[in-house]
Amino acid sequence: MQTKRTIFQNKLLPYLLLVPQLAVTIVFFLWPAGQAVKSSFEREDPFGFRTTFIWFDNYLQLFEDPEYLNSLGRTAIFAVSVTLLSMSLALLFAVAVNRLLRSGRVYTTLLLWPYAVAPVVAGVLWWFMFNPTIGILPYLLARLGISWNHRVDGTDAMILIILAASWKQISYNFLFFVAGLQSVPQSLVEAAAIDGAGPFKRFWTIVFPLLSPTTFFLMIININYAMFETFGTIDGSTGGGPAGATNTLVYKVYADGFLGLNIGSSAAQSVILMLIVIALTAVQFRWVERRVQY
Amino acid sequence: MVENRPFLTFLTHFVLILGVIVVVFPVYLAFIASTQGPSDFLSGVVPLLPGSHLMENYGQMLTGGMSRAGAPPLWILLGNSLLMAIIIAVGKIAISIISAYAIVYFRFPFRLLAFWLIFITLMLPVEVRIVPTFKVVADLGMLNSYAGLTIPLIASATATFLFRQFFLTIPDELMEAARVDGSGPMKFFRDILLPLSRTNIAALFVVLFIYGWIQYLWPLLITNDSRYYTIVMAIKRLAAVADSDPQWNLVMAAMILAMLPPVLVVILMQRLFVKGLVETEK
Numbered sequence: 001m002q003t004k005r006t007i008f009q010n011k012l013l014p015y016l017l018l019v020p021q022l023a024v025t026i027v028f029f030l031w032p033a034g035q036a037v038k039s040s041f042e043r044e045d046p047f048g049f050r051t052t053f054i055w056f057d058n059y060l061q062l063f064e065d066p067e068y069l070n071s072l073g074r075t076a077i078f079a080v081s082v083t084l085l086s087m088s089l090a091l092l093f094a095v096a097v098n099r100l101l102r103s104g105r106v107y108t109t110l111l112l113w114p115y116a117v118a119p120v121v122a123g124v125l126w127w128f129m130f131n132p133t134i135g136i137l138p139y140l141l142a143r144l145g146i147s148w149n150h151r152v153d154g155t156d157a158m159i160l161i162i163l164a165a166s167w168k169q170i171s172y173n174f175l176f177f178v179a180g181l182q183s184v185p186q187s188l189v190e191a192a193a194i195d196g197a198g199p200f201k202r203f204w205t206i207v208f209p210l211l212s213p214t215t216f217f218l219m220i221i222n223i224n225y226a227m228f229e230t231f232g233t234i235d236g237s238t239g240g241g242p243a244g245a246t247n248t249l250v251y252k253v254y255a256d257g258f259l260g261l262n263i264g265s266s267a268a269q270s271v272i273l274m275l276i277v278i279a280l281t282a283v284q285f286r287w288v289e290r291r292v293q294y
Numbered sequence: 295m296v297e298n299r300p301f302l303t304f305l306t307h308f309v310l311i312l313g314v315i316v317v318v319f320p321v322y323l324a325f326i327a328s329t330q331g332p333s334d335f336l337s338g339v340v341p342l343l344p345g346s347h348l349m350e351n352y353g354q355m356l357t358g359g360m361s362r363a364g365a366p367p368l369w370i371l372l373g374n375s376l377l378m379a380i381i382i383a384v385g386k387i388a389i390s391i392i393s394a395y396a397i398v399y400f401r402f403p404f405r406l407l408a409f410w411l412i413f414i415t416l417m418l419p420v421e422v423r424i425v426p427t428f429k430v431v432a433d434l435g436m437l438n439s440y441a442g443l444t445i446p447l448i449a450s451a452t453a454t455f456l457f458r459q460f461f462l463t464i465p466d467e468l469m470e471a472a473r474v475d476g477s478g479p480m481k482f483f484r485d486i487l488l489p490l491s492r493t494n495i496a497a498l499f500v501v502l503f504i505y506g507w508i509q510y511l512w513p514l515l516i517t518n519d520s521r522y523y524t525i526v527m528a529i530k531r532l533a534a535v536a537d538s539d540p541q542w543n544l545v546m547a548a549m550i551l552a553m554l555p556p557v558l559v560v561i562l563m564q565r566l567f568v569k570g571l572v573e574t575e576k
Contacts, residue, residue, distance in 0.1 A: 005466045007401050008479040017396035018408050020389040021449055025411055027434075028446040029418045032426035039426070093313045096306045103307075109564060110314045115571075116556035117321075118508035118526040121549055124533045125320040128327070128340075134542065136323065136340055170317065172571070179572055199302060228421045232510035236530050250421045254511070257425040266425055273422040281417050 033274065040267035058268035067244060068252070068269075075248040078162060079226035086166035087218055090173030091211075095203065097174075098181040108178070115171040119229060123236025126164035130156075150238060154245025157238045161246050164237055165230045172225075173218050180214030181207065220284045227276065249273055321553065328352070328546035335542050351547040360544055365532055368551055371525040375507055376555070378443050378524055382506030383499050385448040391491065394457035395483055399469070416451045420512055428515050438519040447512060452574045453498055460494050461487070497570030500563050507556045525552045 040058055042051045062068045093111055097104040114122070129137050130150060138148040150156040184207050192202045231250050234240060240247040240255060247255070253273065257266030323340060330345035359367040397409055420427065427446065436442030464487070472482045513527040529552055532545045560567050 002398075002462055003401055004399055004469060006470055006473070008399055008473075008482075010400065010479055011402070013479055014396040014400035014402045014405075017392040021393040021454065022408060022411060024389070024445060024449040025415050028427060028430060029415050029423075029449060030411070032423045032430050033418050035426035035429070036423050089313070092309060096309045096313075099303070099306050100310075107310045107314065109561060111310075111317055112564065112567075113557045113560045114317060116504045116508070116560045117553050118510055118529075118556075120510045120526060120529055121508075121552055122320075124529055124545075124549060125324055127533070128542070128546070129320055129323060134335055134340055136342075167317070167320065175568060175571060193297060199299065228419050231421055232508075232526075235510070236533065253422070254424055258428075258515070263425060270422050270424070270426075274418065277419065277422060278417045 036267045036270040036274070038267075039263055040271045043264050054264075058264045059272075062265065062268055062272070067247075070244060071247045071249055071252045074158070074244075074246065075227060078158065078165075078230075078246075078248055079223050081162045082165045082169065082226040082230075083219060083222040085162065086169040087173050087215070087222060089166070090170045091177050091215075093170070093174050094177030094181055095207075097178060108174075111174050112171045114168050115175075117168055118232060119165070119168060120232030120236035122164045122168040123161070123233040126160055126167065127237040130160050150242075152242055154242055157242060157246045160237055161230070161234055165226060165233045168233070169222060169225055173222065176214055176218055177211070180211045184210045217284070220280055224277070224280050228273075249276075321550075324546045324549050327542050328544075328550050330543045332541065332543060340542075345543075347543060351543050352551070355544055355547045355551065360532060360535070360541070360548075365528050365548075366520050366523070368525060368528075368548060370521070371523050371528055372551060372555075374443075374522060375524040375526060375552075377440060378509070378513070379503045379506035379556075381440065381444040382447055382509075383502035385444060386450040386453050386502050387495055387498055389448060390450045390453035391457050391488075391495070392483075394454050394461055395487065397454075398458055398461040399479065412449070412451050412454050414451075415449050420447070424511070424515065431516055437516050438522050440522070442516045443513055443522065443524070444506075447506070447509065450502075453502070456494065456498060456574050457491065460491060464490060493566075493569070494573070497566045497573065499570075500559060500567045501570035501574060503559060504556045504567075 039051075041053055041055060043054045043057065044051045093107075097107050097111075100107070117125075127150075129135050130148065132138050132149045132151065141148045148156055150160045188206050188210075189202055192206055197205065227248070228250055230248070231254065234246055234248060234251050238246040240251045249269065250273065253266055253269045256262045256269065260266075323342075326342060326344055327335075327340055328351055329348040330341060330351075331347045334341060334345055355368045356372075357367050357369065359365045365371070393408075393412060397405060431437060431442050431446060434442075436445070468486060469482060472486060477485070508526055509524070510526050513522075513524045517523055517527070525548070529545075529549060532548050535541070535545075
């Protein structure tokens, strides 16, 4: 790992400088994570007196549990939809802003701020708009002959959280797409224009392929976001319902561990989630290394 | 722009205006709702034009709160949120900048191990270790306290990496010159590195302030005393009450108040915000 050519010689000082960060990391990150791994292999009796070591039983039970498999599927649908929807809209807006000179800045400001809205606030906002009794969208949908009730209909509930989660994430993707577009060499685009390629052809054959590092990076970030940072969005809108239709993996860990108090199963779910984050982070950092050579 | 195509320019503006409308509309609706009187929701659909109860609703929420939802006056919650966001942002920056300094400017046994331990925190978001982390905090007696709200969130791999990257770009000659002039490591840090990191610190502060403000799950877990509620975590409680008892005007006033501070930070400090966000992801 890189350091400076010359360094300070102190023996004790670097450790002192690292103590606060490492103390917080160990006490609040590593120790609890270790505990989660440990209790995922144990079963606690109903009164909490005795714990027995049961190998992979908690995991096996999870993968036989139709609710867990359902939650896994729901999470996949949710993550893919949020990623696709928020990234494609963000790309559209970024390409549009990139065509403009001065007015682009105004649009950028107007599109950027939802980043600062808390996920739970986003959830409640969309829940309010779609509220079956007073919301404006069910009212408009009813005029088109579509009945909307996310309290009863699982598909409606899923659409609601996808919209709320995507709405908040557009600003982030937009920002990175704008940065990516600005690094596309203008000379290539101009050369293609001289050769007679129209704007759409130029986009698909030159700009979009050159954006692929950004696109790939954002894909990972968005999947990560949809899986792990949307707890508030779901809690603020559907609360995992109806009948588990929007019960994503993270929401289920919370519900099982805190409301259901099933520690062993919740711990096993936590460990599975950790493996997913580790995989996503590994992919992301491998890509970062590749980009350096790009 | 490569060529002049009026239709495409028109289309560009059209798409962007549509986009801005989609992005702004939910908040516009919330704002409108927050200006209505209590009886304006009985007709069925939310009105689309502002009502006349703006000051009244906000005044009531800020100073009185909503007793039926168990919410104290919102200015207390706003104060808690502000305090939490600032402590988290300052704390993360402080402990990250000194760790990065240790990792870049010193060579010592277990340096690589320390680096990896910090790196691992990236892979352990609160959401995947909810129950055991709660237990640790409970055992340490940090439930319902500002320490419990902030300290467990204060470790930061991304901030450490950002400062490490930045320190690596600082010319070695600066440090050599400082050493020749007889400055020790702390003096070099204080008089040279800190001033040079000013922009990075400011950019990071903006991003981390937002991060701290929008925390939801964590305060939800570790507070049940309303004196320590943050505004973001109280929102759901308010909304749940409003659903059975139409006080939407008050709930939406609370929503706007919960959004306003971080959104203003993004709008007013857009340049720093963009810099902070783009650079922490590198």
